[in-house]
Amino acid sequence: METEEGTRAKEETLPPGFRFHPTDEELITYYLVNKISDADHFTCxxxxxxxxxxxxxxxxxE
Structure with a gap:
């Protein structure tokens, strides 16, 4: 069973070669709307x- 710290460490690590290049629609739909609606708990x-x-x-x- 994983601890909360182990789970958090996995969430904070992006795989090698990860490239974040969303479309405008993806930014609005999946990031900005969620950030505004749940600002206290939203993380990205x-x-x-x-x-x-x-x-x-x-x-x-950078």
Whole structure:
């Protein structure tokens, strides 16, 4: 039986060669709608949240 930490570690690791390239429709349907409707519990490891007002362009994560 897996522990909660083991499950969380699997969720945070993307496979080698993973490329996130959704269409506009996929972004809206599967990411943005879910993020807005369940903001407290929604997680997506492929897209990070960045406050553009708090960092300079050269400090943005890659």
């Amino acid at each position: 490891k492929a897209i990070g949240d960045v406050d553009l007002n708090k960092c300079e362009p050269w400090e943005l994560p």
